[in-house]
Amino acid sequence: MQKLNKWLLNNVFGVSLYLAISSLLFQFANFYNLDFNGLVTWIHSFFNFSYANFDFFRIDIFNVEIYLDERSFVTWCYLDLVFYILFLIAAIVYNFSKYKELKVLKFCFSLMFLFSILSIMFQLHRLVFDFENTSLLSIVYFAKAIFMFYVCYFYLMTWKSQRVYIDTEKMSLPDFKTFTLKRAEWYQRLLHYLLDMFLILCIFSKYIFEFYFGALIESLSDMVGERFAASIVFFIFSTFYFLVFEGFFKSTPAKYLSQTSVVNLKNEAVSFANILGRTLCRRIPFDVFSFFGKIGWHDSLAYSTVANHEKEPSKYKSIYIVYIILLIVLFLYKFAEEFRLF
Structure with missing residues (x-):
């Protein structure tokens, strides 16, 4: 366990970058309903850590409709995408700040921590109350959620001990x-x-x-x-x-x-x-x-x-300000579209 903890401490940027980029990729894969069969299913099961699932009462302001062809479309809540892009920005800022800019990264890991708890509870419920239909993949999902819980918990507790x-x-x-x-x-x-x-x-x-x-x-x-x-x-x-x-x-x-x-x-x-x-x-x-x-x-x-x-004074506030402005513009556009203001 000490070796794992040491590795995690030495690879905060790598872990964060992997979680952000892989989650974005798997989000798009799920979005386009790619057919997961055989080896691809196992790859998806082992390496997909996109636990975040924001859903503000499924209201249309936070959803986008994207047409796959002339006759079919899917509705997608873009809040998950917003979160993972923020996670990616936070990881990059952390690296360029020489590992000093942590507040947004802590925010992202804290939410991943909560989602991992919810995933553990869900998988545990399936294992206990639906054991007859339990597959090896279910056990993989459960073990993966526990691992994600530990990673987030370790980082957040480590950063907690550094507070002044x-x-x-x-x-x-x-x-x-x-x-x-x-x-x-x-x-x-x-x-x-x-x-x-x-x-x-x-x-x-x-x-x-x-x-x-x-x-x-x-x-x-x-x-x-x-x-x-x-x-x-x-x-x-x-x-x-x-x-x-x-x-x-x-x-x-x-x-x-x-x-x-x-x-x-x-x-x-x-x-x-x-x-x-x-x-x-x-x-x-x-x-x-x-x-x-x-x-x-x-x-x-x-x-x-x-x-x-x-x-310490942040040198990267402008990046987050620009991102927030873009999100506000997107929200206002969706709001105007929903209520047909134009």
Whole structure:
């Protein structure tokens, strides 16, 4: 295991580049419905790590229709492609920055980590409840998901151990006199909330359309009403999301981008009780607006907050800004097309 860990540390760029490029290639292969037979099937099974599957309620704004011929076309959610292109850009920037620019790469690996967990759960369900139809390929998929989980977990835990926080030497919180770290600003917290909520909806909304989850949600709606059922489902998915990320890494994908993470207000190690308290307190109505004050409710009630890491000025912001502008233009075009504004 030590040899594998050493190899992974020495090949962050290579691993990232492979995951991004191979995922893009396999995305196009799946898109064009290429016929996988024999050896090609095994190659696809072993080397395809394109676990990301974003699906924002399958709404048309995030879908494109591409015609394969005059009579047939396929509908494709372009959010997966957006993610893998971002992954590729992050890997290249990481290499050109001499292994210093990590925040977007951490963001990508954190999402791959979550998708690997979901893949493990899915494959495990198939192995346990559909064992009669289990094939060798199913075992390969399960082992591959575990391997992907370990790779992402190892990288994220390694980078977690390298965090250095900014010490302000100011007692801005009188109730916690030993706390001296620089807390994230209110606008950072707002951006965390918006991006994390968007990712939760993108990642988990697809399960609403799955047979088992769809039947469960329909039954729940009949019992408690559609609106309350939706609240329960969102509570389950969002709780899982925050417990996984803040429980393991004290950070969420959005916090990786802003280079912040959860810390204890008493300068102690962040416990799982702190994380669980934060997660449950997020259910308090209007909790998000409490951060316009001095300290938010799910911070103060759980004796935790979000602090900034020390960071070097980025030389590659313009690359990401251009990419974001292109995505905004694409979204506006799809929005105008959907609502027939031109």
